[in-house]
Amino acid sequence: MNEATSGKKLKKISYADVIISFIVVGVIGLIIVPLPAAVLDFLIIVNLTIGFNILLITLFTKNVLEFSTFPTVLLITTMFRLGLNLASTRLILTQGNAGHVIDAFANVVTGSNYIVGIILFIIITIVQLVVVTNGAGRVSEVSARFTLDAMPGKQMAIDSDLNSGLITEDQARQRRKDLQREADFFGSMDGASKFVKGDAMAGIMITLINLIGGAVIFSLNGDLTVGEAFAQFGKLSIGDGLVSSIPALLISVASGVIVTRSDNSRSFGADLADDFTRNPILFRIIAVILFILAIVPGFPFLPFVFIGICLMGLSFFIKQQEEKAIIQQKKEEQKLALQRKKEQQEEEESVSAFQVEPISIEIGYALIPMVDSSVDNSLMNRIVAIRKQSAHELGILVNPVRIRDNLYLEPNSYSIKIRGNEVGSGEIYPNKFMIISQGEPFPFEGQLTKEPAFNLDAMWIDERDRDAADLQGFTIIEPLTVIATHLKEIIYNHASELLGRQEVKKLLEGIKDQYNVVIDELIPDIMRLGEVQKVLQNLLDEQIPINDLASILETLADYGLVTKDVETLTEYVRQSLKRTISAKYADGNHSINVVVIHPKIEDIIMQSIQKTATGSYPVLKPETVSQILESLGNTHQHLMMENIPHVILASPKIRLAFRKLISFNFPDIAVLSLNEIPNEMMIETVGSLELQ
Numbered sequence: 001m002n003e004a005t006s007g008k009k010l011k012k013i014s015y016a017d018v019i020i021s022f023i024v025v026g027v028i029g030l031i032i033v034p035l036p037a038a039v040l041d042f043l044i045i046v047n048l049t050i051g052f053n054i055l056l057i058t059l060f061t062k063n064v065l066e067f068s069t070f071p072t073v074l075l076i077t078t079m080f081r082l083g084l085n086l087a088s089t090r091l092i093l094t095q096g097n098a099g100h101v102i103d104a105f106a107n108v109v110t111g112s113n114y115i116v117g118i119i120l121f122i123i124i125t126i127v128q129l130v131v132v133t134n135g136a137g138r139v140s141e142v143s144a145r146f147t148l149d150a151m152p153g154k155q156m157a158i159d160s161d162l163n164s165g166l167i168t169e170d171q172a173r174q175r176r177k178d179l180q181r182e183a184d185f186f187g188s189m190d191g192a193s194k195f196v197k198g199d200a201m202a203g204i205m206i207t208l209i210n211l212i213g214g215a216v217i218f219s220l221n222g223d224l225t226v227g228e229a230f231a232q233f234g235k236l237s238i239g240d241g242l243v244s245s246i247p248a249l250l251i252s253v254a255s256g257v258i259v260t261r262s263d264n265s266r267s268f269g270a271d272l273a274d275d276f277t278r279n280p281i282l283f284r285i286i287a288v289i290l291f292i293l294a295i296v297p298g299f300p301f302l303p304f305v306f307i308g309i310c311l312m313g314l315s316f317f318i319k320q321q322e323e324k325a326i327i328q329q330k331k332e333e334q335k336l337a338l339q340r341k342k343e344q345q346e347e348e349e350s351v352s353a354f355q356v357e358p359i360s361i362e363i364g365y366a367l368i369p370m371v372d373s374s375v376d377n378s379l380m381n382r383i384v385a386i387r388k389q390s391a392h393e394l395g396i397l398v399n400p401v402r403i404r405d406n407l408y409l410e411p412n413s414y415s416i417k418i419r420g421n422e423v424g425s426g427e428i429y430p431n432k433f434m435i436i437s438q439g440e441p442f443p444f445e446g447q448l449t450k451e452p453a454f455n456l457d458a459m460w461i462d463e464r465d466r467d468a469a470d471l472q473g474f475t476i477i478e479p480l481t482v483i484a485t486h487l488k489e490i491i492y493n494h495a496s497e498l499l500g501r502q503e504v505k506k507l508l509e510g511i512k513d514q515y516n517v518v519i520d521e522l523i524p525d526i527m528r529l530g531e532v533q534k535v536l537q538n539l540l541d542e543q544i545p546i547n548d549l550a551s552i553l554e555t556l557a558d559y560g561l562v563t564k565d566v567e568t569l570t571e572y573v574r575q576s577l578k579r580t581i582s583a584k585y586a587d588g589n590h591s592i593n594v595v596v597i598h599p600k601i602e603d604i605i606m607q608s609i610q611k612t613a614t615g616s617y618p619v620l621k622p623e624t625v626s627q628i629l630e631s632l633g634n635t636h637q638h639l640m641m642e643n644i645p646h647v648i649l650a651s652p653k654i655r656l657a658f659r660k661l662i663s664f665n666f667p668d669i670a671v672l673s674l675n676e677i678p679n680e681m682m683i684e685t686v687g688s689l690e691l692q
Helices: 002-029 037-060 070-095 100-109 114-163 169-220 226-259 268-277 281-294 301-348 365-371 379-393 463-471 479-493 501-522 529-541 549-559 566-576 578-585 599-608 622-641 655-662
Strands: 359-363 402-405 413-418 421-427 432-436 447-451 456-462 591-597 609-612 615-618 647-650 671-673 682-689
Touching: 002 070, 037 070, 037 100, 037 226, 070 169, 070 226, 100 226, 114 169, 114 226, 169 226, 281 301, 359 365, 359 479, 365 379, 365 402, 379 402, 379 479, 413 479, 421 479, 432 447, 432 463, 432 479, 456 463, 501 529, 501 549, 529 549, 529 566, 549 566, 566 578, 566 655, 566 671, 578 671, 591 599, 591 622, 599 609, 599 655, 615 655, 622 655, 622 682, 647 655, 655 671
Parallel strands: 359 402, 591 647, 591 682, 647 671
Antiparallel strands: 359 413, 413 421, 432 456, 447 456, 609 615
């Protein structure tokens, strides 16, 4: 059935292509084939209809990509009008008649006075050529340049949303495609505006040719006197010019509308209604001004008073609608508050209400609207996306994130807690946008802050400054993205704390249908569930994904009979996951940049390792630790300045101990052993740790 549906769709598209091909060829044919007056009348009406249709499409278009064919349509309609001009010129010069439509425009619009018609035609041409087309062309040129300049920043924003789990790979690919299409559209419009300008100039030339050529031909043939010829062909020429210039003016206005739109979320009518009715007090001020002008001697009284009364009534009507909306919003908030109160009462009656959640978010009252699940882009939906991404990238099932309001917090503050303890906090403003510093002072008036996830210098700006910040290349982050990114980083950094025995049991039950043999062999005969949990937690502590559970369990089953030491078993598991680990830190050439440890340091650490009930730790002199950390800090800073990603390469015997030694000062530096790098992976030494 799917294949049949697809076939029908392809067939429909091929029919459309054939029809469009015939239409385009037919437009070219108008230049060659003579047309009867009746056919010309029909095509002129079609041309006028197309002009109205294109103008209305641009008014109802929410995004320029919804009418991405507009530049090509502009070319085809221009050729269509020129073809009609040539067909009408042929009839005017050969028969002295161009059909009923041109005659109607000549008599009705111009009032049977071709001098008036000439003036109207000149005015329409000036408006189209000098005002509309010139302005639209300039806007297209500037928009094309600004769109290209802003592309790197927008692409970074797309990558940021993808990395934070807010969008999928397919959505990111579509956004990049739309971004490129938008740049192509404005670039095409920059050139397509020249078609309209050339069309207007051609219309002037054709009108002059019809007037002068027709008068000369028919006066020389003796059919008409010179005065009669100029009167007759002046009327026909102006009628023909008006018939072609009016649709051209409609399409010029449409091109101006589509390139001057700044809001890509709603239609022009909806934006215009909001802009004009946002402050009804302005209508009252204008009404008072009109009332004053009405009583000024010499001014017409009734028109000023009538319009003033209409504006005053409209102002009171808008104010009444706003009050109704506020009352309705308060009712919804009260309903939501009662529902939350009921839920809290139900929780208080249950034992689970007294237990802390694995992970939760507390928010101030100003952030409550962001949690509304009925809205498509809400915090609840972002959290669902983050949980899915965490499961895909880390291999853990994150418990549902509990969100509750906290009246003790500041209105715009939030707090992220794990097991009831705060691990992160910040402030967000729902009606503002965050921009990240590029190492230079912010050229806007806003509220300085720190990006909570990565502690970068940032600023909250108003929506009116968003376009300017985008054009200047700043990375713009929406409020929901700020808190979602912060939550994702906390989940990744505290993944081991979120993995309890219950979560491990769910993971094993999820793969038991496929790997029941290894699970039954391992648990409980070789290892207990808690021991498996500790191995998985050790992996997550160093950002190693556990989504290859089958390999992990098989390794534990192989070595679980040899040793029960969790740290040793973790090292064996890491060796079995060497391709996963090395791929995490390798570049595009399958090469890993490593910082090696001097053998003297390795000997010192190896001799100082002491086993305790909580694990193995190196016991070194404070001055030795300071020298190691200082050497590592200098090497790490040098490589970061040269933008060289790197890891520390240690021998398998001291890898874990060295990792624990530097984890507090350098938590983001990975420590690998030689056994964790596959043979096909290239190793490039970029630094060395040595004692002074």
